[in-house]
Amino acid sequence: MGLASRTKGGSGERELAHLLADELGADVRRRVRQHPNDSDLLGISEWAIECKRVKSAPRGDVAMWWRQCVAQAQASGDLPALFVRADRSPWRAIWPALVLVGGARTAEWLVFEWTCESSIGVWCAVVRERGTVEVAE
Template sequence: MKSRTKGKTGEREIAGLIQDLTGWDVKRRVRQHGGDSDLEGIPKWCAEVKRHATAARGDIRTWYGQAARQATAEGKLPVLFYRRGRDDWRAVWPLAVGLAVQHGCMWSGYEWTCEGSIEAWAAVAADCEVKHD
């Protein structure tokens, strides 16, 4: 599958998963410009989506950095959704979501992240929406 097609397919897939878990109207951003989130409809979060058969830790760090820069520009929290080959989707987000909201980018570096299932991230994101409205 070509890289661009694989990316679009992955963005649609993760948007559907998030929508199923949260009830939010999440969609793939059709017209993306440099610095735009890959998905729209996730309150308070700026999402980057990557599919790569052999993603190494260095790739994940780089992709998360991209998400963090985009989130800072949009005044949102960064989240990276990625999937290796036929593996499950994973999410990487700031470990201290409350601190990231209150103190900005200091807490959004890769060294301050946690990684978990899409379900775990969705629970944190839903809780964040309630606490920070």
């Protein structure tokens, strides 16, 4: 990955952390030292967050990023949440539909076809409803 891509990715992670912190009133921050299977952001318990700030986001790429996000979430025992922002577009949240119906965390529920796509605001409403926010003090 080139320097420009890493810079754009880091900038996207900081931007998303700020937006989520404002929306949730939580201490959401970028994970500075990332290792394989680490989520990109910290501060929202029960969620493994993957952030992609890209030039474009074709559906095939989003499906590939979703699989990466699911693998990270399974390693930590958390729910996957993928946030994507293409140039000149708003942030979009992709997350498992099982959250809405209370399904068990089985592999079938984590396939891309069983995801919801929403705005940041809708995803944050779901997180608040589930009570998985670590409120900043």
